[in-house]
Amino acid sequence: MTDVTLGRISDAALERAAAEHARDEHELGFWIYLMSDAIIFALLFATYAVMVDRTAGGPPAHGLFDLAHTFMETLLLLCSSMTFGLASLSVRARNKDAVLFWLAVTFVLGAGFVGLEIAEFQGMVAAGAGPQRSGLLSSFFTLVATHGLHVSMGLAWIVVLGLQVLVRGLSAPVASRLYRLGLFWHFLDIVWIGIFSVVYLPGIY
Amino acid sequence: MWSLLDTRDPLLKTYLVGFALAVLLTLIPFALVARGALPLVPTLVVIAILGVTQATVHLHYFLHLDLSAQHRENLLTLAFTAVVIIIMIGGTIWTLFNLHYRMMI
Numbered sequence: 001m002t003d004v005t006l007g008r009i010s011d012a013a014l015e016r017a018a019a020e021h022a023r024d025e026h027e028l029g030f031w032i033y034l035m036s037d038a039i040i041f042a043l044l045f046a047t048y049a050v051m052v053d054r055t056a057g058g059p060p061a062h063g064l065f066d067l068a069h070t071f072m073e074t075l076l077l078l079c080s081s082m083t084f085g086l087a088s089l090s091v092r093a094r095n096k097d098a099v100l101f102w103l104a105v106t107f108v109l110g111a112g113f114v115g116l117e118i119a120e121f122q123g124m125v126a127a128g129a130g131p132q133r134s135g136l137l138s139s140f141f142t143l144v145a146t147h148g149l150h151v152s153m154g155l156a157w158i159v160v161l162g163l164q165v166l167v168r169g170l171s172a173p174v175a176s177r178l179y180r181l182g183l184f185w186h187f188l189d190i191v192w193i194g195i196f197s198v199v200y201l202p203g204i205y
Numbered sequence: 206m207w208s209l210l211d212t213r214d215p216l217l218k219t220y221l222v223g224f225a226l227a228v229l230l231t232l233i234p235f236a237l238v239a240r241g242a243l244p245l246v247p248t249l250v251v252i253a254i255l256g257v258t259q260a261t262v263h264l265h266y267f268l269h270l271d272l273s274a275q276h277r278e279n280l281l282t283l284a285f286t287a288v289v290i291i292i293m294i295g296g297t298i299w300t301l302f303n304l305h306y307r308m309m310i
Binding site for chain 2: 027028031032035038039042043045046047049050067070071074075078081082085086088089090092093095097098101102183186187189190193194196197198201202204205
């Protein structure tokens, strides 16, 4: 309302419109990247579906996984998605301390997820169920570790953007980057839904 | 703690509703598998349906995707990706299982 003064659009309004336009353009570009990533994961899922009975005399999918362990991983990732949402809300509220706090909580939850996954992989390799054992295990490790690698990259990205918030504050470019990191983080949680629905739950049942 | 949350933001409710739905849609399939309440095939069908539902919940409540014109391009990209995925997954599974069947003879 106060942006239009005596028929002239204020500089602040123009700047805000330009920033929003830039964010929308970046958002679509990043969204297209996420969709290409979704296709990679879809193909890894297809590979797993083809390989699930190819055990080459090694351990079958049934008995490889632990329900409580998978449930813990799922909860950690889901809660981290929620806390990232709270970080996004804090960006909207221009509350720098809150953004840093929620990013830190998200990082801890995400790191807990990666830690559990590494422990699971170590246990499997130690039990002779490493990726070289069979087609099933190769496709399992490729699918789940690709997701784990994405989460680890997301953790590094959280650290980088946390430092940017600390040094530069919530400037328009930093807020725009946080928005795209949010898309990335929520997207990874969706991929995990696919992993526990296709790999873990049918394997455990 | 309250300074860490802007409770007046209407989006907070969106995230909380999405989180509650996601927890519920996670608990049901895990409980089904833990209890072994249903035979194998119905269990897998329920897991698949709840999985797709939860993915939709995440897209809507966390990624803020809806049918408004503002997100039309994102939605079109998503639809195109879905088509590509269906062709690739469907094609891979069809081709390889058909090949497997023929090699058995």
